[in-house]
Amino acid sequence: MTRVFFDVNGETHQLELDTRTTLLDALREHLHLTGTKKGCDHGQCGACTVIVDGRRINSCLTLAVMHQGDEITTIEGLGTPDGLHPLQAAFVEHDGYQCGYCTPGQICSAVAVLAEVKAGIPSHVTADLNAPVRLTNAELRERMSGNICRCGAYSNIAEAISEVAGRSA
Ligand code: FES
Ligand code: FES
Numbered sequence: 001m002t003r004v005f006f007d008v009n010g011e012t013h014q015l016e017l018d019t020r021t022t023l024l025d026a027l028r029e030h031l032h033l034t035g036t037k038k039g040c041d042h043g044q045c046g047a048c049t050v051i052v053d054g055r056r057i058n059s060c061l062t063l064a065v066m067h068q069g070d071e072i073t074t075i076e077g078l079g080t081p082d083g084l085h086p087l088q089a090a091f092v093e094h095d096g097y098q099c100g101y102c103t104p105g106q107i108c109s110a111v112a113v114l115a116e117v118k119a120g121i122p123s124h125v126t127a128d129l130n131a132p133v134r135l136t137n138a139e140l141r142e143r144m145s146g147n148i149c150r151c152g153a154y155s156n157i158a159e160a161i162s163e164v165a166g167r168s169a
Pocket of ligand 1 (some may be wrong): 037038039040041042043044045046047048049058059060061
């Protein structure tokens with residue numbers, strides 16, 4: 001067992017964990033933050049996406065002990081039922097889900113995508129590395145390609161993210 005401390009959604013937590021515990025299991029099983037979902041547990045679906053020190057990661061692929069002192073944001077830290085994050089509100093407005101299982105991961109990923117674009121970080125499909133990065137449909141689909149939706153709500157998800165990107169552009 002190892003003592004691990006990190007900050008989750010603005011609160012510091014200290015846990016005694018088996019060193020083999022993934023960050024996903026630490027969040028769900030130990031802190032009871034069940035908004036972050038376990039889909040594949042193999043880094044293939046994106047359902048477990050959280051934001052760590054400003055970057056999105058698959059929390060099933062990383063051990064909790066690797067995040068000593070880190071700042072972690074989960075879907076619970078983005079908004080509240082009465083004060084939705086703009087992306088949460090846009091997902092509701094555009095019907096960006098069916099079962100909702102992939103949704104927390106989609107939204108955490110989308111938060112990171114908007115930050116990447118704002119920072120001018122290119123993606124695999126960015127044609128001109130000298131021009132300002134714009135969130136075109138191709139850019140959006142490439143950047144969100146690690147988040148699988150088994151219900152196939154992709155077009156509504158893309159509309160929701162594009163609306164927020166346009167708003168904040
Ligand atoms: Fe982590 Fe699928 S549960 S990527
Ligand atoms: Fe069901 Fe995406 S809304 S998996």
